[in-house]
Amino acid sequence: MKNLWIEFFGGIITVETRGKGIERLLNILTRNGILIWNVKRHGSETVTFKIKLNDVKKIRKAVKDSNCKIKFLRRTGMPFLFKRLLKNSGFIVGAFAFLLVIFILSNMVWGIDIKGANPETEHKIRKELDAMGVKKGKVQFFLENVEVIQRKLTDNIGAITWVGVELKGTTYHLQVVEKNEPEKPELLSPRDLVAKKKGVIVDMFVEEGQPKVSIHDHVKPGQLLVSGVIGKEGQTEIVPAKGEIFAETWYITTVTQPLKSTFHVLNGNEKQKHFIGIGKWKIPVWGFGKVEYKEYEIETNTKNFHFLKWKLPISYINTTIREREQEVRIYSNEEAFDAAKNRARNDIKSLLTDNAKIKGEKVLHKSVDDGKVSISIHFQIIENIAEAKPLIQGETE
Template identity: 50%
Template sequence: MKNGWTNFVIGTVRIRIVGKGIERFLNNCVRQQIMISNVHKVDGQLATATILLKDVKKIRILIRNADCKIYFIRGRGFPFLTKRVIKNSGFALGFLSFFIILGLLSNMVWKVEISGAEPQTEHQMTKQLAKIGVKRGEFQFLLESPEKIQRYLTDNMNNITWVGVEVRGTSYHFQVVEKNEPKSQQKTPYQHLIAKKKAIITNLFVEKGQPLVKVNDFVNEGEVLVSGIIGNEKNKKVVAAKGKVYGETWYKSEVEVPLKTDFQVLTGNGYTKHYLDFQAFKMPLWAFNKEKYASKVTEKVEHPLYFFKWKLPLSYEKVAVREEQNSQRVYSKQEAVEKALEIGRKKLLSTLGEDAKIKGEKVLHQEQDNGKVRLSIHYQVIENIANTQPIIQGD
């Protein structure tokens, strides 16, 4: 019994042998190849020894023909340890459950704190955070990373300039910088409406003031369209000219579109893996997918785990793998021209006012070179060309 580790797994039993035939009993054990060790003879009719648990049945048979009796003192090894654990399973399970529940509670969101925001903005942010699960009672390792939460808030809230996200144990802290809307400058109560660019007048809607132009007139930049001075020389009155003056303006745009474009697209196939990261190694939890993709996009999100306020040397990691493939978009020359016209229109409208519209467009120049179609486009636009100019003393 020199192999202590093997004996621990199998299990050993310490026995007491009482009677006159102790030597004969021990010799019979050796003949039956029963491993017996640590034999200690107390006197002529008493001895102790150690046997393997698996040989207990053989010992019971041999003792029937021996002039002695055996008594089991104690058992050692894995079988007896397992039996004791099962016997005390309630305590063991309770102890284990306590630490599991305590660990889960240490990784839940217990507080969401927002500072630097007005009450209305704070309420709006709280609703946005709840949509992505950032609220009390949610597990931290199921939430997005602080960087993604920050990006989500800045993309979905127009009244904030910047938001900082910090995780402190079981609390999420948000530091907000709101947009400072510039205070409307104190406008003079008296003003003209002037042209902000060259145009041909197409329509006028004057609420206050004296129109100085009419439809089809050509005006230059800075020319007065509606005067804030009304009446005659003897009875003048100064008001704040108000209204809209629409004119036809002109723009030129250069647009190019490649005939062939290579890009990557997601196929929709993919899987997600979950790990417990122990720094030295990663233990997969579920989703043991071994599918191989020729080209893929991998996104990792890691959440550290805490026990109370202490950060543990392990973390939960979520890995999303998505298959992608190469794709090529090919335009004919006519399709490329149509696409260029569409791009040009969108680009121009993005720089104009809300009520502006494109009246007409004309391709001034078109060429195809190095796999690209280039267009030079002239646009006719109808837009409000009126701008305000204060009436100063002496006008």
């Protein structure tokens, strides 16, 4: 018989029959549609075979018309296994409850380890974690993922520059970098400071070295600003020049802005779908049906389950589908010019350092052509133009 699993779920009976009419009995069973298999002879008047549980009543009727006696030897299959499990239900329930408790405890928070923060900052972090619900005894399933926790801590605590959050088993590990961490002393080799672009000097702060330019001087790229050679002739010393040389520099940028622009916005409608992930398979448990939104964005959040220190191949997957709409904005000419100016300013700021500032701007050209406005702007920038150039010992000014 090929598919024994199907018979196993229905129940299997091993039958022993004794008598002189065994062959006739087997033929009767076959003619009556009773399936028999594993037929084995044990002596001249004894045979054993297997039948389905559902055929027990049929075989009793067939035996009455024969000169044989039957005895049921073994009962196997799911129905009998289930009965035995019911007899030992207390043990099974206890074992299941034990595993359930271990599973729940393995998915709770039992430790929060914070490194790299002083006591005051650590207190602020723990207070913020409490506000987010990240505390001992909480089930991980109901907490935000580590990326969200990391972002909220960085945004809400001004004393830290960066925090890394990692969940290992039942413990959150946080590595903190504070803003007031003392800077390591910078080891500099002998060098000059030269101009990295042309400009007019407006301010100077020389910490070390010999200034070679003055306020209002025009300088060009590569020109020496601060020399690393100090002292009088014959008594010179080579040092790493340090300082900031602020100059007025100039930039010209051209920006094009369409009079008609299309963009997408979320309208607030959303749909939640919940899945249980087993390996690569996703089994839906809530949020059935097709997504009726024409355009949408999908955000997926996955939480893995653990048993003791092991991560199980089982996870909870929450998918949020947010509807978005296409918006069309039409600018007037003046609105388009203003938008182009703002884009030009942002483009310039992205090229500058934090201590640079825009001193002034002047529109050189603007035009409207083929549904777009174009604008060219001249910017006056105050920025530090000094950059280091290694100084070879023995080099003269």
